[in-house]
Amino acid sequence: MxxxxxxxxxxxxxxxxxxxxxxxxxxxxxxxxxxxxxxxxxxxxxxxxxxxxxxxxxxxxxxxxxxxxxxxxxxxxxxxxxxxEEVVAHCPGQVYITVSERCIYNCQFCSVPKSEGKIKSKEEILAIVEAAKKNGTLTVISLTSGIASSPDDEIDRVAGIVRALAPYNVPIGVAVHPAPGSSKKLKVAGVTEVKYSVETMDPEIFDRICKGSKGHDLAFILESLREAVGIFGKNHVSTNIIIGLGETDESVRQSVEYLAEMGVIPVLRPISIPPLRIKELEGAVRPSPERLLYLTEMTRKILRKQGLSARESQTMCLACTGCDLTP
Ligand code: SF4
Structure with missing residues (x-):
């Protein structure tokens, strides 16, 4: 075999x-x-x-x-x-739910802004979690969300949902866009781990792919990640870096070094090109196997040097591992 x-x-x-x-x-x-x-x-x-x-x-x-x-x-x-593997909700082993299936930002790698989807109510989310509990598959809850009206409102919406989910007493991960004070709010609500995604730390690529997303600011996301590590602790804060947008290996290395020094675990995510984004992502290329292996090994060494371990993470992509070579 x-x-x-x-x-x-x-x-x-x-x-x-x-x-x-x-x-x-x-x-x-x-x-x-x-x-x-x-x-x-x-x-x-x-x-x-x-x-x-x-x-x-x-x-x-x-x-x-x-x-x-x-x-x-x-x-x-x-x-x-x-x-x-059987999927619980979105991925194996986790009830992973998108709250707002829409977004005021328009990052070019993401299909959420194009989908104009619904905003799930607290009751709908509780019903999904309750169903998982009944069939014995509830071990981890992860929530992600676009931004329906503003980052602040979205954090309040997600924090409210987490408060309602806290009595289930399972680890809760949240992947959202940060807002001022968001880590404190989410921690108090009962969140175990957060992911605030930078997507790329190459300033030129960030400006290009996130243009049309007024208020989407790389420096603010980084500042929020630093604050999150102070609140959730090492190994419980992560961020996505997309691989395949034209960035060099050296820029990935510098980004990983910077994030790991702060105590943040980067998830190196091969670019997905959603059918609705083919035009905007012209020139984006999924990384070769050799490049993925090289970047993962490099990340592994850097994480080790900083005393970080993805194995400690309990929720979201670092626990799932389906889309990445997890360091
Ligand atoms: S790795 Fe993350 S995005 Fe991919 S399927 Fe798993 S939870 Fe979803």
């Missing part, structure tokens, strides 16, 4: 898609959070690793059934055998 190791996972992540045998398909749901929002995806697990792949008929990777397992092949070469 060929199992997935980190090299194989890098190859799969570099492509990011898989053509799935139709008889396996009805088990999958459309994602409502993360890079695959609005797309159908599958979580493949093998060799103790997990990867999330978008379902796409044109993918060079094929997934077929073999007895009680599934096999991923490429050009008839078997790449890995494993299982399909």
């Amino acid at each position: 060929t199992v997935m190791d980190e090299k194989v996972k890098a190859e799969l992540l570099s492509l990011g898609t898989v053509d799935v045998e139709p008889s396996l398909l009805p088990r999958f749901r459309t994602s409502t959070a993360g890079p695959g929002m609005g797309l159908q995806s599958v979580f493949f697990s093998s060799g103790g690793l997990r990867v999330r792949l978008e379902v796409n008929r044109d993918s060079p990777l094929k997934m077929v059934r073999r007895d009680h397992h599934v096999v991923i092949t490429r050009d008839d070469r078997e790449i890995a055998e494993g299982i399909i």
Whole structure:
């Protein structure tokens, strides 16, 4: 049996898609959070690793059934055998919910602003969590949200929801845009970990991809991350850095050094190009397996030097690991 190791996972992540045998398909749901929002995806697990792949008929990777397992092949070469993991809500092992499926910002890598989706009420979210509790799958809750009207209002909305979820007594992770005083508010509400994403720390790329997002300020996000570490502690604050927007390896290294020195764990996220963003993301390229492995190893060394460990993280992407080579 060929199992997935980190090299194989890098190859799969570099492509990011898989053509799935139709008889396996009805088990999958459309994602409502993360890079695959609005797309159908599958979580493949093998060799103790997990990867999330978008379902796409044109993918060079094929997934077929073999007895009680599934096999991923490429050009008839078997790449890995494993299982399909059941999704609790958005990802395996976590009830991961998007609160506001809309955003006043217009970052070019993100499909949320294009979706103009709904804002889930506290009651709707409680119903999802209650259903997970009833079927025995409630171990972690993660919330993410676009910005429906302002960062401040969104923090208040999410904090209110977290207060209602606190009695479930499970770790709660929140991935949102920060606002002044947001870490304190979220901590008091009952949040365990936060993620404020910088997406890129290359100022030129930040300006380019986040233009049209008035008030979206890299310096403020960094300041908020520093404050968050003081409140939530090391290993409980993370940020996404997108890989594939034209940044150099050296700029990624400098960003990782800067963040890790503050006590923040960076999640290196291969760019996803949502169908609605193909024009804006012209020139964006998913990283090669070699680049992913190189950047992950580099990040691992830097985190170790700063006494940080992704294993300590309990919620969101660092606990899920589906979309990244987690350091
Ligand atoms: S790694 Fe993060 S974005 Fe990807 S599926 Fe898991 S929780 Fe969602």
